[in-house]
Amino acid sequence: xxxxxxxxxxxxxxxxxxxxxxxxxxxxxxxxxxxxxxxxxxxxxxxxxxxxxxxxxxxxxxxxxxxxxxxxxxxxxxxxxxxxxxxxxxxxxxxxxxxxxxx
Numbered sequence: 001x002x003x004x005x006x007x008x009x010x011x012x013x014x015x016x017x018x019x020x021x022x023x024x025x026x027x028x029x030x031x032x033x034x035x036x037x038x039x040x041x042x043x044x045x046x047x048x049x050x051x052x053x054x055x056x057x058x059x060x061x062x063x064x065x066x067x068x069x070x071x072x073x074x075x076x077x078x079x080x081x082x083x084x085x086x087x088x089x090x091x092x093x094x095x096x097x098x099x100x101x102x103x
Contacts, residue, residue: 002016002017002022003015003016003017003018003021003022003025003026004016005025005026005029007029007033009037010033010037010038010039010040010041011033011041011042011043012026012029012030012033012040012041012042012043013043013045013046014026014042014043014044014046014047015046015047016046016047016048016049017047017048017049017050017054018047018049018050018051018053018054018057018058019049019050019051019053019054020051020053022054023053023054023056023057026054026057026061027057027060027061030042030061030064031061031064034061034064034065034068034070038068038069038070038071039065039070039071039072040061040065040070040071040072040073041072041073041075042058042061042072042073042074042075043075043076044074044075044076044077044078044081045075045076045077045078046078047077047078047080047081048078048080049080050080050081050084051084052088054084055084055085055088055090058074058090059090062074062093062094072094072095073094073095074094074095075095
């Protein structure tokens with residue numbers, strides 16, 4: 001399983017699987033975006049698999065953003081991501097729309 005990550009401003013769009021092998025890549029990319037933009041929008045439309053380690057990576061990024069006073073949103077969750085978020089009780093944990101779209 002492989003993960004590629006596209007970056008456009010404060011938005012990261014991972015494509016593929018977020019698991020033990022790829023979690024560090026996602027966290028590192030997310031931290032870099034937070035360093036540069038002070039905000040992180042995680043567009044999950046291209047994620048076809050996410051396990052508990054992937055959920056942990058998302059939680060880590062959300063906590064990092066919060067500790068820095070930055071905004072964090074998870075948008076366009078794919079059906080597999082929606083299932084994992086629902087099962088873990090995190091479906092309503094973060095905004096599901098891009099905060100820059102509502103300004």
